Amino acid sequence: MIPAREIKEMARESGVPVSTIERDYAQNWLLAALGSLPMALKGGTGIRKVYIEQYRFSDDLDFTFLEPFERIEIATAVSHAVHWVYEECGIRFEDDIGLINTKTGYRATTRFRILSGSALSPIKIDFDLTRMDYEEVLLPVQRRDIFHPYSDNPKATVPSYCLEEIMAEKIRSIFQRVRPRDIYDIWQLDERVRSEDVMAILQRKCKA
Known part of the structure; x- marks a missing residue:
């Protein structure tokens, strides 16, 4: 995991709260963990993570499934992802992962903290997961490198909307x-x- 001073310096340079950089950093590692799954990154986070570096920050990770997924498979995938991230870079997520049904699919929620005292409560990351029967992907999905402006680059890729x-x-x-x-x-x-x-x-x- 990168040192606290790197997170704080990035927050200062970007003009955002430290918690925003913590979330951005953790999102990248989660994307690295989820990159082999049949789902495509989309939305504002997709723009920032794989198309335009230094784009606006986004709180959620938005995906559309490319294959059918059962609820238990989603819970297992997110659980495996957070444990892999902990093993690879040391970000510790809470064991309790929320998963609810939505109109379009599912929303999974996980919480973590990197810097002690950086927030009154753990930082939340939501995964908005759209069912393939609700949202059809119409153009070819692209596998793209994840922008990671931090010193411990996982050098990972993720499927993404064009x-x-x-x-x-x-x-x-x-x-x-x-x-x-x-x-x-x-x-x-x-x-x-x-x-x-x-x-x-x-x-x-x-x-x-």
């Missing part, structure tokens, strides 16, 4: 519920995507 599919879902989201972060993401991605590929799938995305 930027055009992320963009299409962001556009859909503003018709469902306007959130500033989605508008920001659309603005940032506008010159990075092939607009014809976005438009080709947008209608089908909006029917999901």
Whole structure:
């Protein structure tokens, strides 16, 4: 695990709370642990982790399953991931992993702390997991390197939506519920995507 001074220095340089850097760091190791599973990273976290370095921070890890998953398989996968991360880099997660059903799939929750006293309570990471029968992945999934601006790079990869599919879902989201972060993401991605590929799938995305 990286030293406390590295986390604090990164927080100072980024202008964010120490807990934000702790979460960002832990997310990367969790992605490394989950990278072999048949599910694709998406959303704002996907943009930051594998497409645009130093992008905005995001609290959750969002995935769409590429194969059917049973509830027990999800719980087991997350449990194995947090134990692997502890063995590899020393981040200790709480044993109690929350898992609830949602309209679109599942939400798993795990908690951890790296720096003692850095938060009044353990830091939370949510996994939003979308069933493949609810959200169809329409464009080819790409396996991409995980950006890890820390000194203990796990040099891992993770399956991810292409930027055009992320963009299409962001556009859909503003018709469902306007959130500033989605508008920001659309603005940032506008010159990075092939607009014809976005438009080709947008209608089908909006029917999901």
